[in-house]
Amino acid sequence: MQVIMIGPIMLKYSLIMAIIAASTGYLVILFRTRHLDTRLRKAVLDDLMVALLIGILIWRLSPFVFNAKAMMHSPKSLLYYTGGTSGILLAALAAVLIIAYKCVKQHKPWTVYANTGLTWLISAYGIWDLLRIFLDDGGYPAxxxxxVAAAVVVYQFRHRERIFSSYLLVCTVMWSAIGLFAVSLVDxxxxALWLGLGGMQLILLxxxxMALIMKVILEKKESQCT
Incomplete structure (x- = not known):
């Protein structure tokens, strides 16, 4: 992956790609939520943006958590290193907890946040891999x-009136996992970690x-109510 040097700061193409992907994903959810009540829409978009920014900050500072000794010895190294996968997981956990706290504390509809956030994540991930095709030799998996990301986003747009529905959330997770699992088979x-499948493949499977089981349960509940 190539880099761009700005004085002592080294910017990787991956960082630029991430910014483009996140920005494009945000534009997608702007359209995705335009039918919502204005106040609710603003609250959802603002809260998700705050969660993202805090997540990015935690990710950037996570080396102090996972490699504190080295960071204390040379704080400037923070300009060049990030928390890697562990930092991303920590940032994602923090972002989810922030949104969960707001939903519980302020009695906000968590399904709207979950569906909107998932749309942002999937669309950004799709743009990321689309950029990899041209900038990082992404190949067939990209x-x-x-x-898959485009298909899932289209699916969510076609069912935008069900943004308050946990059923839509479950179906989105299910189809996303199935699609990404299928793509991973050509990677x-x-x-291989177990049964010829890699770690991420096992997680997706x-x-x-689990999403399929939840889908069946929700469908049974809905049929009983009708």
Whole structure:
């Protein structure tokens, strides 16, 4: 991955790609939520943006958590290093907890936040892999991921009136997991962990199965109510 030097600061193309992906994803949810009540829409978009910014800050500072000794010895190294996968997971956890707290404390509709946030995540992920095709030799897996992301976003737009529905959330997770799992099968870089499947493949398979079970449960509840 190439880098751009601005004085002592090294900017990776991956960072620029992430900014483009996140910005494009935000534009997607702007359209995704335009039918909502103005006050609710503003609250959802503002809260998600705050959660993202705090998540980014935690990700950038996470080396102090996972490699505190090295950071204390050379604080300037923070300009060049990030928290990696562990930092991303910590940032994601913090963002989810922030949104969950707001929903519980202020009695906000969590399904709207979840559906909107998921749309942002999926669309940004699709744009990220689309950029990888041209800038980072993404190959067939990147093409497949971009197609899956586009299909899922279209699915959510077609059911935008169900943004308050947990059923839509479950279906989105299920189809996303199934699609990404299928794409991962053509990725030759995946290292087998169990039953010939890689770690991420096992996670996606688990998510798809759990979402399918939840989908069946919700459908049964809906049929009983009618």
């Amino acid at each position: 093409v497949g991921t971009a197609i 030759e870089s995946v290292e 688990f998510m798809a199965i």
